[in-house]
Amino acid sequence: MSVIKTQGVEKVYNPNKIPVHALNGVDLEIKAGEFTAIVGPSGSGKTTLLNIIGGLDHPTQGQIEVGGVDITRLSDNKLIDFRKNKIGFVFQAYNLIPVLTARENVEFVMLLQNRSKAEREARTEELMKAVGLEGKMDKRPSELSGGQQQRVAVARALAPKPSFILADEPTANLDSTSTTQLLDIMARLNREEHITFVFSTHDQRVIDRARRVITLVDGKIESDEIRPEA
Numbered sequence: 001m002s003v004i005k006t007q008g009v010e011k012v013y014n015p016n017k018i019p020v021h022a023l024n025g026v027d028l029e030i031k032a033g034e035f036t037a038i039v040g041p042s043g044s045g046k047t048t049l050l051n052i053i054g055g056l057d058h059p060t061q062g063q064i065e066v067g068g069v070d071i072t073r074l075s076d077n078k079l080i081d082f083r084k085n086k087i088g089f090v091f092q093a094y095n096l097i098p099v100l101t102a103r104e105n106v107e108f109v110m111l112l113q114n115r116s117k118a119e120r121e122a123r124t125e126e127l128m129k130a131v132g133l134e135g136k137m138d139k140r141p142s143e144l145s146g147g148q149q150q151r152v153a154v155a156r157a158l159a160p161k162p163s164f165i166l167a168d169e170p171t172a173n174l175d176s177t178s179t180t181q182l183l184d185i186m187a188r189l190n191r192e193e194h195i196t197f198v199f200s201t202h203d204q205r206v207i208d209r210a211r212r213v214i215t216l217v218d219g220k221i222e223s224d225e226i227r228p229e230a
């Protein structure tokens with residue numbers, strides 16, 4: 001089953017000034033259960049593509065189907081619902097809310113979804129355990145290391161039970177121990193909970209763990225390599 005399908009996706013920034021062609025016709029299909037890396041030089045369009053797939057940005061041209069729904073046709077309200085319920089995002093800069101504790105950061109999305117307190121608490125505890133941070137529930141982001149903050153961000157992304165997670169350079173600010181820990185968690189969630197992961201990266205250690213590697217150059221897919229199971 002395909003989770004994500006894009007056809008002829010183009011993105012032009014600043015069309016009326018000095019246009020920047022960030023994506024130049026991307027046709028891509030991601031199937032359920034993939035663990036896929038998007039790689040390519042700086043400026044090749046990785047972040048733009050992830051943002052468009054996740055409904056954070058609109059394409060200039062083309063179609064994006066997520067779970068069979070053409071998200072380019074959704075109204076703004078429907079798009080907000082889609083983002084809230086269907087996708088988990090993990091960004092390079094963590095994007096945790098500094099005044100909230102780790103627990104509150106993870107619970108926050110579920111508050112927006114109007115989940116009950118009991119359900120929120122149970123799910124938060126389960127997720128914090130899954131990312132190995134059950135002892136850090138009540139710390140604020142500033143009291144956590146970069147790797148720990150990134151793991152909170154993964155727990156937060158998982159809170160709404162998304163069918164897939166988009167991660168933009170999730171290990172960019174991590175040392176090698178934290179990178180390995182985060183990748184182990186992602187791989188386990190992929191294997192055991194069948195969550196689809198699509199992540200951009202420049203990091204060879206991350207690329208080595210991917211089972212499919214899509215290379216973007218100048219906003220186009222230059223190669224698409226599927227690897228045998230390790």
Ligand SMILES: Nc1ncnc2c1ncn2[C@@H]1O[C@H](COP(=O)(O)OP(=O)(O)OP(=O)(O)O)[C@@H](O)[C@H]1O
Pocket residue numbers: 013014020021022040041042043044045046047048049
């Ligand atoms: N908001 C924006 N306005 C104008 N141009 C932009 C904007 N965002 C990105 N671009 C341009 O679009 C192109 C693709 O950028 P993008 O951020 O998608 O690249 P990337 O592959 O993620 O790069 P990196 O590896 O450095 O993160 C670049 O030329 C960039 O300068």
Ligand SMILES: [Mg+2]
Pocket residue numbers: 046047048168
């Ligand atoms: Mg980027």
